[in-house]
Amino acid sequence: MENFKNYLEISAEVQQALDAGQPVVALESTIISHGMPYPQNVETALNVEKIVRQNGAIPATVAIIGGKLKVGLSKQEITHLGKKGLDVIKASRRDMPILATKGEDGATTVAATMIIAAFAGISIFSTGGIGGVHRGAETTMDISADLEELAMTPVMVVCAGAKSILDLGLTLEYLETKGVAVLGYQTKELPAFYTRESGYYVDYRMDSPAEIASAFKTKQDLGLKGGMLVTNPIPQQYAMEHDYITAKIEEAVKEANQLGIKGKETTPFLLDKIKQITSGTSLEANIQLVYNNAALAAQIAVQLSQMQHASSLTFDL
The missing domain is CATH 3.40.1790.10 (Indigoidine synthase domain)
Structure with missing residues (x-):
């Protein structure tokens, strides 16, 4: 059963990389909303993605946005999480079904990011x-x-x-x-x-x-x-x-x-x-x-x- 696909949204770039067997690195979003203040949080998140690219892989920042398990965020989505800051729920395994049901945002912890990365087929x-x-x-x-x-x-x-x-x-x-x-x-x-x-x-x-x-x-x-x-x-x-x-x-x-x-x-x-x-x-x-x-x-x-x-x-x- 793969009903999780009803809740999963993978960006076109990340999906193309996965389909082609290219290297992809998942990145968490708690650091964006809970790790540091705006705008430093957004700047850091974008720099992390840049560093992943410089080292030959495709970045896939993970978060829950509007109840969707997102793999590969746009700059606008990263900025949204950064500006919203601590108002974004810090999401672990237990929070995922509730946020998805209620259509809310969640900054994914290590645990939640691992789960969503595995759903998408990302290993690192x-x-x-x-x-x-x-x-x-x-x-x-x-x-x-x-x-x-x-x-x-x-x-x-x-x-x-x-x-x-x-x-x-x-x-x-x-x-x-x-x-x-x-x-x-x-x-x-x-x-x-x-x-x-x-x-x-x-x-x-x-x-x-x-x-x-x-x-x-x-x-x-x-x-x-x-x-x-x-x-x-x-x-x-x-x-x-x-x-x-x-x-x-x-x-x-x-x-x-x-x-x-x-x-x-x-x-x-x-x-x-x-x-x-x-x-x-x-x-x-x-x-x-x-x-x-x-x-x-x-x-x-x-x-x-x-x-x-x-x-x-x-x-x-």
């Missing part, structure tokens, strides 16, 4: 950082839906690690339990969003986009369910010092607890608070790591496309 997705197990989750049970989606949905996610406001150790344990391989691009240490260090380690180090693409293709060939997580350290020149940002995060977490902020409001509050505490340097770091991830994701998509094409030629012979 670039984001900033994934959600994970929140600090204190042993009592609050606050665990991001992103982790469950990685366990179920066959999409590779390229990120700068889990957001450093999370419990990184428990996040890795959860992914291991769910059978999700965590790869480090040219590193064995798990990057922690703003910083290249965390004190935790990924499952495997991978040194090239081709090596990562090959691992994912093998997973596809084996028919194993779920996705794969690629962690890509923030470029050194934009990285923040580990002890400094950790102290600032602790400060922000303490304030969130005092104010009783919980659930999906936690991450936006903490990121905004950290931006204030760091005098805006965290926002610039956020933008640069998103650009860095988009370039790597496009390079992986190009390699995967070439491998799939070669495999189909061999099969035809």
Whole structure:
């Protein structure tokens, strides 16, 4: 049953690329509406698309607009989400049927973007950082839906690690339990969003986009369910010092607890608070790591496309 097609709208450019077997990279829209203020959010989103193109792939920004699951947004649609900002609902798996039914807009999280990308037949997705197990989750049970989606949905996610406001150790344990391989691009240490260090380690180090693409293709060939997580350290020149940002995060977490902020409001509050505490340097770091991830994701998509094409030629012979 493919009734989801009644709700899915793929742009002509993205559909043509998919039909031709060209590399396509999915991009999320939460960063547009919830990640930063207008007009910087729109400028960043358009730059991310440009970087994907410069690295040989077609960008497919994903969002829910007017109840439609959109894959490949126009500049006007990106601007609409940017101007509407926090008034756009932050949409995860649970929100998708409600927004589609009510004909409303939604900025897609990692989880929702993975689902819609899979509907469209896109295998590679670039984001900033994934959600994970929140600090204190042993009592609050606050665990991001992103982790469950990685366990179920066959999409590779390229990120700068889990957001450093999370419990990184428990996040890795959860992914291991769910059978999700965590790869480090040219590193064995798990990057922690703003910083290249965390004190935790990924499952495997991978040194090239081709090596990562090959691992994912093998997973596809084996028919194993779920996705794969690629962690890509923030470029050194934009990285923040580990002890400094950790102290600032602790400060922000303490304030969130005092104010009783919980659930999906936690991450936006903490990121905004950290931006204030760091005098805006965290926002610039956020933008640069998103650009860095988009370039790597496009390079992986190009390699995967070439491998799939070669495999189909061999099969035809």
